[in-house]
Amino acid sequence: ALRVVIDTDPGIDDAVAILFALASPRFEVLGITTVAGNLGIDVTTRNAGRILALAGRSDIPVIAGAATPLARRGFDTAEIHGAGGLGGVDFPEPQAAAQGDAVAWLAGLLQREPAGSVEILALGPLTNIARLIADYPGAAARVRRIIAMGGAVEEPGNIGPRSEFNMAADPEAAQIVLTSPLAVTLVPLDVTRRVRATLDHVARLAQSARPGAQASAALIQAYFQSTEGRESRPLHDPCVMLLAEAPELFDCSPLRLSVDLRDDPGALGVVAGEGGPQVALQVRGADALSLLLDRLTTG
Numbered sequence: 329a330l331r332v333v334i335d336t337d338p339g340i341d342d343a344v345a346i347l348f349a350l351a352s353p354r355f356e357v358l359g360i361t362t363v364a365g366n367l368g369i370d371v372t373t374r375n376a377g378r379i380l381a382l383a384g385r386s387d388i389p390v391i392a393g394a395a396t397p398l399a400r401r402g403f404d405t406a407e408i409h410g411a412g413g414l415g416g417v418d419f420p421e422p423q424a425a426a427q428g429d430a431v432a433w434l435a436g437l438l439q440r441e442p443a444g445s446v447e448i449l450a451l452g453p454l455t456n457i458a459r460l461i462a463d464y465p466g467a468a469a470r471v472r473r474i475i476a477m478g479g480a481v482e483e484p485g486n487i488g489p490r491s492e493f494n495m496a497a498d499p500e501a502a503q504i505v506l507t508s509p510l511a512v513t514l515v516p517l518d519v520t521r522r523v524r525a526t527l528d529h530v531a532r533l534a535q536s537a538r539p540g541a542q543a544s545a546a547l548i549q550a551y552f553q554s555t556e557g558r559e560s561r562p563l564h565d566p567c568v569m570l571l572a573e574a575p576e577l578f579d580c581s582p583l584r585l586s587v588d589l590r591d592d593p594g595a596l597g598v599v600a601g602e603g604g605p606q607v608a609l610q611v612r613g614a615d616a617l618s619l620l621l622d623r624l625t626t627g
C-alpha cells in the first residue's frame with residue numbers, strides 16, 4: 329500500500345480526492361493535516377473531519393496546520409467552493425476532535441516510521457510542508473516523496489496570468505518546497521485541466537450506493553453550479569491521488585522551477601539546468617477519469 333498523509337484545504341476537489349484515497353485499496357491514509365487555503369483553517373479542519381465521518385473513517389486523525397501563509401494574507405474562494413467549503417453539500421459532523429500542530433505531528437510521524445516509507449499528498453498551499461522542511465529538516469528528509477497539486481507551466485494560471493491558486497496563496501512556501509532537495513512531483517494545471525468531469529460522470533457517481541460516490545456526485549454537481557454554462561469541470565486535486573496510484577497515466581519531466589514572489593505571485597518559471605522536481609505535463613485524461621469513477625463507485 330501507499331502510506332500517505334494528505335495535506336489539504338477542503339475544498340470541493342480536495343474532498344473528492346480524499347474520498348478517492350479512502351475508497352482505493354492502494355492507499356493507507358495515516359492522517360489528514362489541514363491548511364488554510366480555499367477557506368480559513370477552522371473551516372478546512374472541520375471539513376476534513378466531516379469527510380472522514382461520511383466515509384466511516386473517523387479513526388484517521390485530523391491535525392490542524394497553518395492558519396496563514398508564511399508571509400501574506402490568504403485568499404477567499406467561497407464563491408467557488410461555497411461558504412462552508414463543500415459546495416453546500418450535506419456532510420455529517422466530525423466524530424473526533426482535531427489535534428493541533430500539523431507540522432510537529434508530521435515531523436514526529438516521519439521520525440517514527442521507516443525512512444522513505446511515507447508520502448505526502450499536498451492539495452493546498454504548501455505552508456505546512458515548507459515549515460516542515462525549514463523547522464524539521466531531518467524529519468523532512470525521511471519523506472518518500474511529496475506530490476503537490478499546483479502551478480501552471482505552459483498553461484495560463486487561474487489566479488494571475490501565469491499563477492495558480494495553491495502557489496499564489498503562499499508563494500514563499502512554494503519556493504521552499506520546489507527548490508528543496510526532497511523528491512517532489514508537481515501536478516500543475518497543465519494536466520489537471522485535462523481530467524474533467526461531465527454531468528454524465530456525476531450521474532454515474534450518483535447511481536452508486538456508496539456514500540463516497542454519492543457525496544462526490546453532489547460535490548461535483550455543486551462545482552458546476554458555481555460556473556454556469558460549462559460542459560465539464562476540472563478535477564484538480566484528485567490528480568495527485570491518480571498520479572500516486574497510476575503513474576503510467578502521466579508523463580513527468582524534471583524541471584528546475586523558479587517562483588515569482590512579486591508581480592504575478594506563484595507564477596512558475598523554468599530555469600535552465602539539471603535537477604528540480606518532476607513535473608507532470610501530460611495525462612491520459614479519459615483513463616484517469618475511469619480509474620477515479622471505478623474507485624469511488626466500487627472501492
Ligand code: BDR
Pocket residue numbers: 339340341342366405451452477486492493494564565
Ligand atoms: C487548486 O486551488 C484550489 O481551489 C483547489 O482545491 C485546488 O487545490 C486549483 O488551482
Ligand code: CA
Pocket residue numbers: 336337338339341342365366451452565
Ligand atoms: Ca485544494
